[in-house]
Amino acid sequence: MELSWTTFVLEIINFLVLVWILKRFLYKPVLKVIARRQAGIEKRLSDAEALHADAEKLQIQYEGRLADWEQERQQARESLARELDTERTRKMEELQTALKQEREKARVAESHRQADALRKIEESALRQGARFATRLLEQASGPDTEARLVELLITELSRLTAEQIAALRNNYGNAPESIEVISAFPLSDDQCHRLEQALASITTPSISVQFEQNSELIAGVKITIGPWALAANIRDELKGFMELAHNE
Amino acid sequence: MDSANVLIEPVFALGPIVITNTVVTTWVIMAAIALLSWLISHRLRTEPGPLQTAIEGIVATIEEAIVEVAPQYARNILPFIGSLWIFLVIANLSGLIPGVHSPTRDLSATAALAILVFLSTHWFGIRILGLKRYLRHYLTPSPILLPFHLISEVTRTVALAVRLFGNMMSLEMAALLILLVAGFLAPVPILMLHIIEALVQAYIFGMLALIYVVGGIQSQQHQQQEQGDLHA
Numbered sequence: 001m002e003l004s005w006t007t008f009v010l011e012i013i014n015f016l017v018l019v020w021i022l023k024r025f026l027y028k029p030v031l032k033v034i035a036r037r038q039a040g041i042e043k044r045l046s047d048a049e050a051l052h053a054d055a056e057k058l059q060i061q062y063e064g065r066l067a068d069w070e071q072e073r074q075q076a077r078e079s080l081a082r083e084l085d086t087e088r089t090r091k092m093e094e095l096q097t098a099l100k101q102e103r104e105k106a107r108v109a110e111s112h113r114q115a116d117a118l119r120k121i122e123e124s125a126l127r128q129g130a131r132f133a134t135r136l137l138e139q140a141s142g143p144d145t146e147a148r149l150v151e152l153l154i155t156e157l158s159r160l161t162a163e164q165i166a167a168l169r170n171n172y173g174n175a176p177e178s179i180e181v182i183s184a185f186p187l188s189d190d191q192c193h194r195l196e197q198a199l200a201s202i203t204t205p206s207i208s209v210q211f212e213q214n215s216e217l218i219a220g221v222k223i224t225i226g227p228w229a230l231a232a233n234i235r236d237e238l239k240g241f242m243e244l245a246h247n248e
Numbered sequence: 249m250d251s252a253n254v255l256i257e258p259v260f261a262l263g264p265i266v267i268t269n270t271v272v273t274t275w276v277i278m279a280a281i282a283l284l285s286w287l288i289s290h291r292l293r294t295e296p297g298p299l300q301t302a303i304e305g306i307v308a309t310i311e312e313a314i315v316e317v318a319p320q321y322a323r324n325i326l327p328f329i330g331s332l333w334i335f336l337v338i339a340n341l342s343g344l345i346p347g348v349h350s351p352t353r354d355l356s357a358t359a360a361l362a363i364l365v366f367l368s369t370h371w372f373g374i375r376i377l378g379l380k381r382y383l384r385h386y387l388t389p390s391p392i393l394l395p396f397h398l399i400s401e402v403t404r405t406v407a408l409a410v411r412l413f414g415n416m417m418s419l420e421m422a423a424l425l426i427l428l429v430a431g432f433l434a435p436v437p438i439l440m441l442h443i444i445e446a447l448v449q450a451y452i453f454g455m456l457a458l459i460y461v462v463g464g465i466q467s468q469q470h471q472q473q474e475q476g477d478l479h480a
Contacts, residue, residue: 004256004356006264010271011351011360018278018335023327025285030307033292033300040294 130242134218137234141219143185145234149220150183150191153232157198165202168228176226179209184217184233199223256354270354277338277351306334313455318462321376325461328368332361333454336412340446343420344439352449353417355409362409365457366401373464382464408456415449 137145160168179199181187187195196209203225214222220233231237258266288303296304310330314322336352343350351357373382386397423438 002355003359004266004268004354006266007256007268007270007354007356008360008363010265010267011274011357012364014271014274014278015331015335015361015364018281019327019331021278021282022285022331022334025282025289026303027307027327027330029289029292030304031311033294033296034304034308037294 126242130238133241134235134238137218137238141184141234143219145219146183146185146187146221147191149232149234150187150195153221153223153230154194154198157202160202168202171228174226175204175207177207179203179207180212180224181209181221182212182214182217182224183221184213184215184219186213187211187221195221195223199225256349268354268356269349270351270357273342273348274339274351274357277335277342281334281338310334314458317458318466321372321462321465324372324376325458328364328372329454329458329461332365332457333450336361336450336453337447340416340450341443343416343446344442350416350420350446352412353420355413358413358416359409361412361453362405365408365460366405368457369460369464372461376465385464404456404460408453412449412453415445419445 181192181195181199192209192211199209200207217233217235218238220231220237222233222236223230231240257269259269259272260267288300292300307330310333311322311326314325314329318325339351339357341350342348343353352361370382373385386394419438419442423442426434426438
């Protein structure tokens with residue numbers, strides 16, 4: 001256990017050289033690399049923080065936009081609801097009006113249909129009544145009925161006023177050559193004579209009267225003075241009755 | 249038998265300068281460290297490989313250990329303390345290689361390192377605090393303690409040198425004696441103990457050196473801070 005001063009001094013020098021070598025080739029480069037890496041990490045961290053901050057900012061911005069959009073959407077929805085309400089009200093009013101018109105049209109059409117049906121029923125009833133009356137009168141009429149009708153005609157002709165007679169004469173124009181009298185049954189001489197007198201009183205006495213028979217008249221007579229015809233028989237009365245019903 | 253004389257042998261001489269195997273081993277270790285450092289320094293990448301990661305881990309661990317004790321002066325002290333740790337770990341473990349003797353089993357080498365610690369304590373203290381402020385710490389807390397401070401400076405330096413020397417020499421001697429007495433494989437547990445002891449002694453030497461250096465710097469600062477607090 002001796003102390004060698006040579007070794008002692010050389011070891012001091014050796015160690016100082018070693019310190020210099022390590023400082024030069026180990027500590028400085030390694031610490032520099034560590035510092036560079038640390039700086040890189042810190043830079044990346046700061047970049048990440050900046051990105052995070054930007055992202056948060058964007059998030060806030062987008063949340064704000066979303067809120068605005070939500071508000072706008074709500075407003076648009078409310079506006080749309082109002083427009084829909086207005087449109088629905090208008091459409092309902094139009095529909096009500098159209099329904100009212102349609103109902104009025106239907107009512108009018110129904111009343112027309114009912115009136116038409118009533119008219120048809122009435123016509124049918126009249127026709128049936130006329131047919132029934134025709135059949136009944138065909139069975140029940142006879143010379144007596146015809147005599148009463150002739151009497152009724154003569155009475156009516158005798159009651160004509162001067163104006164009526166003048167109008168009658170104007171109707172048939174120039175005096176015809178003859179007057180045609182058609183009866184359902186053969187007329188008696190008295191009846192013929194009285195008819196001639198009655199016709200002579202309303203026409204010219206010189207016109208001859210020709211008597212004919214037609215059973216289709218059922219009962220009564222039909223007088224033809226030129227273009228003018230005077231019916232006092234059941235067939236023409238019934239026909240007129242049916243035409244009257246049809247005209248109504 | 250003087251075991252130290254047996255183990256420390258001169259290899260060659262340059263005139264009056266006798267180069268022992270301690271110095272030669274130290275040079276070999278220095279060369280290996282320098283070569284490795286040079287290779288690493290030329291292959292440093294921002295994205296490290298396994299070797300670079302290990303080297304960075306060692307340097308970062310040393311730096312953290314120093315920062316724990318002296319955060320303000322870590323970069324100033326790091327080269328000296330870090331070199332102590334690295335050199336002592338390798339030097340202590342080199343004794344495991346057959347035919348190679350650890351340089352730290354030589355009192356001359358450990359004394360040289362202890363003297364360097366002694367000198368570096370004053371060097372860093374004066375450099376950081378200034379000569380007056382640094383010397384003032386010998387008078388604190390009371391000038392009466394100056395002799396004790398001076399004795400402490402000497403004894404702790406001697407203790408540093410002798411502790412490391414004693415431990416490492418005793419380990420090698422024990423392994424040698426067991427090998428001689430018991431046979432070829434018997435010293436294996438002692439060699440395993442050698443590994444642990446080598447690491448522990450390197451750590452203790454470096455940590456004590458760190459504490460001495462930092463103590464020289466911070467004792468004065470700490471006192472000034474206390475005085476400032478009292479005035480405040």
